[in-house]
Amino acid sequence: MPFSNLERLLHISETIEISCDSRIVIFSDLHLGDGGRNDEFLHNGLLFETLLRKRYLPGGFSLVLNGDIEELFKFDLDRIEAAWGELWELFLLFGCNGFVRKLYGNHDHALLDHADYRLADVLAESLCLRYEGQRLLLFHGHQASPYLNEPSSLFSRSLFYFLRYFARPFGFRNYSVSYSNRKRFAIERSVYEFSNRSKVISIIGHTHRPLFESMSKLDYLNYRIEELCRSYAEADAIRQQTIEAEIGEVRRELESCYRNGNGKSLRSGRYGTIAIPSIFNSGCCIGKRGVTSLEIDEGVIRLVYWTRTGLNGPYPGDRLNKAEELDGTGIYRVVLNEERLDYVFSRIRLLA
Ligand SMILES: [Mn+2]
Secondary structure, three states: OHHHHHHHHHHHOEEEEEOOOOEEEEEOOOOEOOOOOOOOOHHHHHHHHHHHHHHHOOOOOEEEEEOOOEOOOOOOHHHHHHHHHHHHHHHHHHHHHOOEEEEOOOOOHHHHHOOOOOOHHHEEOEEEEEEOOEEEEEEOOHHHOOOOOOOOOHHHHHHHHHHHHHHOOOOOOOHHHOOOHHHHHHHHHHHHHHHHHHOOEEEEOOOOOOEEOOEOHHHHHHHHHHHHHHHHOOOOHHHHHHHHHHHHHHHHHHHHHHHOOOOOOOOOOOOOOOOOOOEEEOOOOOOOOEEEEEEEEOOEEEEEEEEOOHHHOOOOOOOOOOEEEOOOOOOEEEEEEEEEHHHHHHHHHHHO
């Protein structure tokens, strides 16, 4: 069922042609609230606005907001607008750089019923980007859920009312991420299989778990160790020393991953014997220490972490990849992973 739902998206999506000059930034899962203490986005609000104003807008990036931007399960739209209306105006400015699209997720699909919604003109369910004849399909990801794929289904609607009218008074926090690993894995897996069959790159959000080339951070670190060990034998003595040092670093990173593991990062993202690099996830913007984004930047796709903690944060990559400060703002940018799009597409074609 989820599979045909994703096929549907591939057919109905608006297509935008992009080239090796295009710059696009993708965010998902802001869960904008009313600016009060139950607003999960509040602590990242200033950081998020700063990186839009100082990095992405002047950098000529187009903008895709990939679902669950507003938290309508908990808050009324007018209260969200009172708190974050200026941010909506900022989103619309990205139209000058190329395009801005707001794709809806399960927490904000009710916006379809609000004709006066400020971003109504750029609202859609999914978007297809075509790069040198290959397709990237962007959608929130709840469409792949075996439980919630029909927004109007009885189950989904009763869950909506439960969360809207009962969850709030009891003060459940963060239920938007209280996703079981099993459900998260089921969604990733069906998006992965769909992408391989259709030979497209899928870019989702929804699970709040960043994925790059179908791999979670744990997969990536294991894979990196394998790669280093393999290159060791052929390397000269000086290079071998460097490799040994890097293996040590990756191992420490892996160990700290296990030590701090909250379950979210420990589930393997690999779905078969070979990881086909067809699924990417931009993560979320309500992380405790920062936000993640996906950039498509002059033919390269990149997973980026924006944080206030600089080099001292526990995020993987903090030690492996250099943190760069954004114009004296106290906000740091860490590139977690990057790859050329044509290389990703040729691997999908060869392996899928
Ligand atoms: Mn969602």
